[in-house]
Amino acid sequence: MGERVSDATEAHQHTSDAASSPSNYARRWLVLSIIAITQLMIVLDATIVNIALPQAQADLQISDGARTWVVTAYALAFGALLLLGGRISDYWGRKRSFVVGMAGFAIASAIGGLAQAPWQLFLARGGQGVFAALLAPAALAILTVTFTDPKERSTAFGVFGAIAGGGAAVGLLLGGVLTEYANWRWCLLVNVPVVAVAIIAALLVVKESKAHGDTRYDLPGAILVALGLGSLVYGFTKAEDGWGQASTVSFIVAGVVLLIVFGFVESRSANPLLPLRILFHRDRGPAFFGSAVAGTVLVGATLFLTFYFQIVLEMSPVISGVASLPITGGILITAGVASALAPRIGPKPLMTVGPIISVIGLVLLTQIGVDTSYWSHVLPGLVLLGLGLGLLIIPQQNVALIGVPDHDAGAASALINASLQIGGALGAAVFTTVYASGKSSYLEDNPARSMFNAFSAEVSGYTNVFALAAIFVALVTPVVFFLVRAKKDDLPTDAAVPVG
Incomplete structure (x- = not known):
């Protein structure tokens, strides 16, 4: 842990x-x-x-x-x-x-x-x-x-x-x-x-x-969660060939079953890899959900920005890297703001408003085209996306540790980071399928062969990704609003520290 x-x-x-x-x-x-x-x-x-x-x-x-x-x-x-x-x-x-x-x-x-x-x-x-x-x-x-x-x-x-x-x-x-x-x-x-x-x-x-003390490893739990998540991710990538395909359904179902078995094993393990009491908590659960959604955007959706910059806008790798920085800049700005405000007003308002700001940014990104300007269409979307994620990520790291016993503190801290990575892996798999579907549909409706048409098909795939990402992020707000009860006095005095 x-x-x-x-x-x-x-x-x-x-x-x-x-x-x-x-x-x-x-x-x-x-x-x-x-x-x-x-x-x-x-x-x-x-x-x-x-x-x-x-x-x-x-x-x-x-x-x-x-x-x-x-x-x-x-x-x-x-x-x-x-x-x-x-x-x-x-x-x-x-x-x-x-x-x-x-x-x-x-x-x-x-x-x-x-x-x-x-x-x-x-x-x-x-x-x-x-x-x-x-x-x-x-x-x-x-x-x-x-x-x-x-x-x-x-x-x-x-x-x-x-x-x-x-x-x-x-x-x-x-x-x-x-x-x-x-x-x-x-x-x-x-x-x-x-x-x-x-x-x-x-x-x-x-x-x-x-x-020292009890140093037993929960190897069955580790194997089950790794196989379950791997099967689920692979199933989503296979969905590019069709959601009804036998291979797609088989891997997704197998992944779900393995994760259910993982939960069963953890509930009966004397030394569980993931104590389920950490996850199934009214305040902490939404924090882990929010972390996973943030991962889908940071790891999954933003990957397609790189393709848009270099393939469609024909930016050099260096300029592409610089063009991606407003997301990180936005996160760093509101991370400081959230750190200062959470102890004063509590985490719930920040975690509720943050996703809404990010959704607006993602919606703006759905308006990109082959010949649109970075400054007018992309930059505002990236800045808003980053600002919103910063308001979400910092408070949820605190909420994830509310009421956690001392001996579970490390596992809770690790879980907030693990959920971010796992969300990214699942998001990348799902978004790849959505991208391929959007691109394929555009080419079917516009069969003309031209470079502009090929770029338009790429953009159609990217905008589908950003639209789905916006839906995912939008789900965080009602989950936080209706479930999180934590007040400012409930927050731990020290936050979880990201490990990667």
């Missing part, structure tokens, strides 16, 4: 003698530097390939239906295994998990950077997600056991949170620079030297720590 910024975290409760030794504390700011670099790498890889994807698709001859697996494989593996990764890091050893996670991440990055076939790139991205699920909670736990002074811990996690929030923007810019001036492969290969330096530094500086 992932960790929460709190004195009551499981990691803090079970700090080993090595972790709290004077030598480790004396090097705490160097430890923070190592963890910060690692966190930046994890966050970068969620967005850095977005800008590179059009070039990678052309180079490896990836079909339109399959290309989103470059993003989906990472988000799915990361989200599905994040809770287990946190357990492993606590019980196996945080330093050991950190080093192994980094090494595995580097190997997967190298395989992806050298890929000669689509399946190799998909496999590598999935591998990155697997090792990120081990690496991210280990990094957060190391900070928790290293910084024992409340004031210094607040500073350390402020740095960590800033990187988590701003890393996406850096990824978009770096992805554009590497793709345009080097090659798309360097968006993955760049991780190798970074990891090499971080591993050497970690081996020399970081001390080992473990949690």
